[in-house]
Amino acid sequence: MRKHERAVPERTALPPVVDRATFDADLNHLRAREKAHTREGDEITAQRKRLPMVEVDASIPVTGPDGPVTLLEAFEGRTQLLAYYYMWHTGHPAEEQCQGCTWCTGQVQEISYLHSRDITFAVFAQGPYAESRAYRDFMGWTMPWYSGVGSLERLLVGRNIGQMYLISYVRQGDRVFETYWTTMRGVEVMDNNYALMDLTVYGRQEPFEDSPDGWPKQWATEDPVLPKVIDGRPIAQWSRIEAGRLTS
Template sequence: MTAQALPPVVDAETWQRRLDELRAREKQATRQLDAVAARRRRMPMVEMPGYTLEGEEGPVELADVFGDKSQLIVYHHMWFPGEKWQCPGCTGFTSQFTRLGFLDGYDARFVVVTQGPIDEALTYKRRVGNRMTWYSTANSPFGAAVGAPAGGGFAVNVFLRDGRKVYRTWHTDGRGTEQLGHTFGLIDVLPYGRQEQWQDSPEGWPQSPTYSRWAGSEDIAARYGPDGGTA
């Protein structure tokens, strides 16, 4: 099937020259991201109270969510009370993390925290085939204190533990979370990119309403869930 619009066809020398020009800008962006990461490593931190979350085996103090690690990344999964299918963006984003053992070498752990009750959250985790460890902050002010209140959006927070003391070191939300996953990186190198209307694309490029190409939560359950999303 022929696409509605195609990039112009050029000779190999012209293509290489255009690639070299683009590569120079890509390298500038990489160096800028390195500079941002360096700035992040110089951020101060704030001490956290002794919050208690709910885990699969019962109440867990925040310091124990780290396990035997000193660094913790928390993804705050949006939650809609009473709904069978939760936020497709959060569901899709967290479904990509199936092998997190590489973080062991960096003394770090990555978990999901949601405002949903722990029993409902674990049921949803199984339904969609999520492989991460989940905790609930439904009975704790922890979520609200770190930018992820009940009824709020998704967010990411990072913490550092020194003994039993826990410190908050970083926070982001919205498109700031993209840097933590691989999905958009893969899509952005495709000739047509994300194909969303807000993007700057050549005339005639396929474009759709924002989010319309994202997999729904039911689709994710059908792909990864143990029961095909029928639970």
């Protein structure tokens, strides 16, 4: 086992074993709730589309690879923009950067589908451009990357700077409007691993989950809020280190 891999104890707690007919009956009962949940999600999405919007100054600058650009230019000519506000610890090494932001951002890789629907996805780091961009390159990410330093008070008006946010914008000509924002567990929409974990019998193995007695909670000891670290590093960093990438 590699040093950075986590030891997995032998599992002893398991669901009861039943015949196929009993299994199918219980699964069908759950399936009815799943379908209701899906329909409720569709209704929430429909309500989200009907929210009012607030105008944002389209000239607010963010810093990109060629220097300052406007919020409007970050749309890259598309009608909609999804901006992820990446938490950043200025001056800290890669292993001390936000594990939750690393977890979510690293899973937004194929953005051509968003582009096909006239949507641009970009990261607005809450730290200096050169420093945060070096982290982006170390992680091997390819999405557009900007720094919001100097403009965060205007971009995140009324919200706490230093917290993760996913914000939806739309433009009409040269005018920009904010239509929705979410934070904390709301940004899990960027993630597919949690959704896959939720389909398994042991789930995420995190403290908040409602699991039967004896179910493993292997991720209760590293960090009670964002347990996504092994040996002091965000999990996704280890494959990059093994590939020989430098962290600075």
